[in-house]
Amino acid sequence: MRSGNYQIGTVAEPLHEAGWQLIDELNRALAGQPPSGYVAPAHLVTKDNIRFDGGPKNIYNPDNNYQRHYQAVWGCPRLASDSGRRGGARAGTSPNASGRLEMPMLSRRA
Numbered sequence: 069m070r071s072g073n074y075q076i077g078t079v080a081e082p083l084h085e086a087g088w089q090l091i092d093e094l095n096r097a098l099a100g101q102p103p104s105g106y107v108a109p110a111h112l113v114t115k116d117n118i119r120f121d122g123g124p125k126n127i128y129n130p131d132n133n134y135q136r137h138y139q140a141v142w143g144c145p146r147l148a149s150d151s152g153r154r155g156g157a158r159a160g161t162s163p164n165a166s167g168r169l170e171m172p173m174l175s176r177r178a
Contacts, residue, residue: 069115077114080121080128088138095142 069075085108093103113121113128121128 069113069118072115077112080111080113082108082111082128082130084127084129085132085134088134092138092141 069078089104089106089108096103108130111121111128111130118126123129
């Protein structure tokens, strides 16, 4: 795709974020809690944005501070304040009173 020869785009799957979600869903199930309902939004990677969205290793890893939010939901406030891909949490992204992860791109399963 970087060369523009055979592929013009792909819908990326955020595998690192999915791993964190898997652990969160497992924790919820073991605690008798309902599933989070989080569905990762579709993201189109093209030649124009692959440098940022694919990075040098061709791995799509969203810049939405998901690690910090999951750590906060899991009750790891020290870890939540010390980590994150690029600094502080964005406005409007936090666990709500029910412990559900709320992010601007959150969509609920029907």
